Amino acid sequence: MHAVTVSAPGGPEVMSWSSVADPPAPGPGEVTLDVVATAVNRADLLQRQGLYPPPPGDSAIIGLECSGRVAAVGPEVSGFEIGAEVCALLGGGGYASRVNVPAGQLLPIPAGVDLVEAAGLPEVAATVYSTVFGIADLHDREVFCVHGGASGIGTFAIQAVRALRPEAVIATTAGTPAKLARVRELGADVAVSYRDADFVEVIRKATDGHGADVILDNMGAAYLPRNVSLLAVGGRLVVIGLQGGVKGELNLGALLNKRAVVHAASLRARPPAEKFKIVAGVRAEFWPAVERGAIRPVIDQVLPITEVAAAHRHVAGLGHVGKVILTIPR
Numbered sequence: 001m002h003a004v005t006v007s008a009p010g011g012p013e014v015m016s017w018s019s020v021a022d023p024p025a026p027g028p029g030e031v032t033l034d035v036v037a038t039a040v041n042r043a044d045l046l047q048r049q050g051l052y053p054p055p056p057g058d059s060a061i062i063g064l065e066c067s068g069r070v071a072a073v074g075p076e077v078s079g080f081e082i083g084a085e086v087c088a089l090l091g092g093g094g095y096a097s098r099v100n101v102p103a104g105q106l107l108p109i110p111a112g113v114d115l116v117e118a119a120g121l122p123e124v125a126a127t128v129y130s131t132v133f134g135i136a137d138l139h140d141r142e143v144f145c146v147h148g149g150a151s152g153i154g155t156f157a158i159q160a161v162r163a164l165r166p167e168a169v170i171a172t173t174a175g176t177p178a179k180l181a182r183v184r185e186l187g188a189d190v191a192v193s194y195r196d197a198d199f200v201e202v203i204r205k206a207t208d209g210h211g212a213d214v215i216l217d218n219m220g221a222a223y224l225p226r227n228v229s230l231l232a233v234g235g236r237l238v239v240i241g242l243q244g245g246v247k248g249e250l251n252l253g254a255l256l257n258k259r260a261v262v263h264a265a266s267l268r269a270r271p272p273a274e275k276f277k278i279v280a281g282v283r284a285e286f287w288p289a290v291e292r293g294a295i296r297p298v299i300d301q302v303l304p305i306t307e308v309a310a311a312h313r314h315v316a317g318l319g320h321v322g323k324v325i326l327t328i329p330r
Contacts, residue, residue: 002329003061003096004308009050012309012316020061023093023100026074030100033068033086037119037302038094040311040324041065041152042218042241043268048312054092055269063094064268067109067119068328077103085109089122089279091268095305097328104276107283110290117297120323121290124156125282126275127240127267132157132216133285134278135263136236138165142213143232145171145203147194147223150179152323153240155186155298157216160286162187163294171203171212175318182321186298200230216240221248228254228262235260298322304329 005018026032044062046052054060067087070080080086086106093099109118132138138161146157149172161168171190174180180191190206192199204211211232217223222244227237228251235258255262267275289295300320303311304327311324 001097003093004063004305006048006062009048012048012312015048015062015308015312017306017308020096023059023098026072026077026100028074028076029103030074031070031077031080031103031106032072032074032098032100033066033088034071034330035066035068035094035097035099035328036330037068037116037325037327038063038066038305039120039123039152040308040315040326041123042243042315044095045312045316058091058268059093059096059099061093061096061099063092063096063099064090065119065122066090066094066099067115068099071098079103080106085115087118087122089126089267089275094119095308095326097330102272102276104272105279107279107287110287112291112293113297116302116325116327117299119325120152120297120299121156122279122282123267124152124323125160125286126278127153128157128160128216129282129286130267130278131238131240131263131265132161132214133164134281135265136214136216136238138168138214140165141167141169143169143171143203143207143210144214144216145173145199145212145230146216147173147199148218148241149183149186149188149191150174150321151218152298153216153218154183155322156295158183158186158188159295160289163289164285169207171199171206173199179321198226200226203230211235214238219244221245224248224250228260231258231260233258233260236263237261238263238265240265300324302327
């Protein structure tokens with residue numbers, strides 16, 4: 001098969017589309033997919049730089065999600081036949097022409113979504129389901145804030161909350177007028193330019209001083225004090241990214257006064273049983289909304305895998321809205 005290989009940790013130029021050994025035959029509970037497309041996640045950029053190695057036992061090839069067709073089925077697998085079109089949450093291996101996947105991490109392609117678009121759904125859907133609707137347990141009529149609203153996770157989170165918690169107030173941050181306009185189109189009630197305004201002040205004013213009940217944060221340390229300030233009484237801050245650093249000052253007194261909670265959450269290293277439960281929840285709760293058109297994949301670009309370096313540069317430059325997809329030649 002072919003896969004993106006990394007010659008040494010470094011910039012986008014260290015990646016190349018190369019011939020590699022085929023994966024082994026699928027084991028118990030596994031299937032082999034012929035990959036049609038994969039998607040670029042910020043974690044991929046970190047792995048390329050040697051900063052985010054895969055969990056033990058997962059493929060060392062970059063790629064946390066893909067879409068494709070079932071090529072082989074291992075023992076103890078039911079519900080997925082050879083030739084079935086699916087998308088998958090991966091611990092690694094998406095930037096390749098073939099990959100083995102636990103059957104519990106497969107999802108059928110939702111009606112109305114094509115096979116290439118579907119490559120950009122599993123990681124964002126599983127992340128949003130496990131954090132906003134799982135850890136944080138967002139209720140209707142609460143205030144939800146997502147930072148980086150034009151990102152893959154942000155665009156999905158806005159739509160998912162609007163679809164499943166229709167009376168929630170949705171606030172988000174973004175960096176350009178075009179991105180602010182796009183997140184409003186997707187369902188955000190409040191869109192704040194993080195370059196030009198204080199998001200705490202703007203969101204507090206828009207919510208009559210209430211603040212945010214749930215915050216989904218990709219920045220980490222840089223936003224920690226302001227996120228805690230923005231939290232409402234009983235608020236839940238879920239940190240899923242560290243683009244703004246790993247060490248910040250936490251005002252425990254503010255948390256005590258608000259009876260608030262700070263969670264740090266990652267998806268990739270969770271044990272299989274937890275991933276299976278999350279994927280089942282995505283299928284049961286999100287897929288009907290996708291199929292009725294309330295949630296749609298937001299795709300910025302579709303590029304061939306041979307242009308993976310350009311895709312990584314584009315994502316690193318923060319110019320994208322939604323997901324960047326890479327197609328696999330057959």
